[in-house]
Amino acid sequence: MPAKTASAKPASPRVRATSPTVTVRTSTATLADAAPEGADLAVALSPGDEGPALEPEARTVAAALGLDLDAAVRRDKATGKAGETIAVPAGERTFHLIGVGDGSARSLRAAGAALARAAKGVSEVATSIVAGRSPSDVRAFSEAIGLASYSYDAKKTEPKPTALRTVVLTGVSKPGDAVESAAVVAEAVRRCRDLVNTPSLEKTPAWLADQAVKLAAASGVDVRIRDEKQLAAEGFGGVVAVGMGSTRPPRLIELTYSPRGAKKHVVLVGKGITYDTGGLSIKPTEGMVTMKTDMAGGAVVIAVLCALRDLGVKVKVTGLVPAAENMPSGSAQRPGDVIRHYDGTTVEVLNTDAEGRLVLADGLSYAVRNLKPDVLVDLATLTGAASLGLGRIHGALFATEDVLAGELLAASQVGGEQTWRMPLVEDYRDTMDSDIADLRNIGTPDHHFQGGAITAALFLREFTGGLPWAHFDIAGPARAEKDDGEITKGASGYGVRTLLRWLESR
Secondary structure (H helix, E strand, O other): OOOOOOOOOOOOOOOOOOOOEEEEEEEOHHHHHHHOOOOOOEEEOOOOOOOOOHHHHHHHHHHHHHOOHHHHHHHHHHHHHHOOOOEEOOOOOEEEEEEOOOOOOHHHHHHHHHHHHOOOOOOOOEOOOOOOOOHHHHEEEEEHHHHHHOOOOOOOOOOOOOOOOOOEEEEOOOOOHHHHHHHHHHHHHHHHHHHHOOOOOOOOOHHHHHHHHHHHHHOOOEEEEEEEHHHHOOOHHHHHHHHHHOOOOOOEEEEEEEEOOOOEEEEEOOEEEEOOOOOOOOOOOHHHHOHHHHHHHHHHHHHHHHHHHHHOOOOOOEEEEEEEEEOOOOOOOOOOOEOOOOOOEEEOOOOOOOOOHHHHHHHHHHHHHHOOOOOEEEOOOOOHHHHHHOOOOEEEEEEHHHHHHHHHHHHHHEEEEEOOEEOOOOOHHHHOOOOOOOEOOOOOOHHHHOOOHHHHHHHHOOOOOOEEEEEEEEOOOOOOOOOOOOOOEOOOOOOOOHHHHHHHOO
16 A cells, blocks of 8 residues: 555645734743834733733833833723733833733633734834743744634735734743744645635545645655545445435545654544535525635645654654535435445444444554554534534533543643543434444434434444544534634634644653
8 A cells, every 4th residue: 555645636735814924932031122123012911900900111111112001901891811912012112911811821822812913013122021030931822822813814805904914922931842833733724724714616525635745745644645536445324325416426535644653643534525405304595604614624634743853742643534525416325325434334324414433433444453553533514513612712522531632621621622522322322223324324313313423423432443532523613703813704724723632741
């Protein structure tokens, strides 16, 4: 089996967002000494018992500029809560007061995001907000700046205002790798968002495979792409069945990162449905509008694999992205069909809109049979039930082992993403028994609509071979309706930060 093959389609232009990547650098000098001529300035505003407090250096610099910051605080009735912003004009530059709340990493993320938005269109900002703070705080603040400065307007004829370009963190004496690591993670999230935000008219399974090939080539990652003929010949029945209704055939993207001396092997599997109509179990129109984001799990896997070398991760990681377009047509799979998955399991398809689990089942069973992983993790915009239960902020985490769940929850918290562990309720397992096949792809009617995220997870567990396994249902947080802190409207990139933190820690 060759280690690397080209995509079956000619290469298309690399996915792009027109917002430039912000550069963050550090300086041991004070704000007054390090601030470039004409650059905006930003300082911390903290809550206090007698009102919001300014750092001493802020008053020194403000006095030199003839500014009364206290008057601005009173004018805006500021409190210093995390993410609060006050803009004080200072000639051709602006003095930004940024609320840092309790000073925790989470609050500093909110502050970094607020600064990036407040200074949009500014060439350079110098800030003392993380002066004297730990490398982990510096990384959190820096990541937030990079994430909040993102915008996707590749399809606009007139670009949006230029994002913030450069931020100088003053008073930082020992940043370690914090700023560099933050830049790698922010770029990975931006890549993920770009892939997810690309309209599905362009984003075919073959296009997604092309993007993976290009990103992998620049990241020291081996890649293999299987086309529809290879998928059928090798027995990937779930991927083939989901993609058979479309004129744009499926692909399986396999990415491999193998650092020297790696002793553990992690396999990540991401749902790559490039557009989901529901198939013959068709969605209503309003349910299709956001379905270009149904490959968010696959985008996370691609982005994570292509960031591992730059973060110095020492674990072998394989990423699998089964990619297909779920369309209704004369050749589409039908409710009532029985398909055979890669490991031989037969599944009665009772709802063609429960397609994500069908492609993931092939990816998981392929990993178990061929890749000898120590642990399996999958990500998918899998069920509306997950977002009904947890809303649009938290991802739903299912895991077969408490230790694995604990590691991922900790990584999620440190990475600035919110995750909630959900139960694998054994009493629901028999709702997926089929009269004519090994399994059905949805629970009985009561459990399909009640506890649907749990039954979907239980279905996937059938293909994990008893290995340690975790499943992220990211249907809620994978996309956002508005800008909010580090999240920008559209694709959020949820999952990238959590997985990268987890893999770094291993």
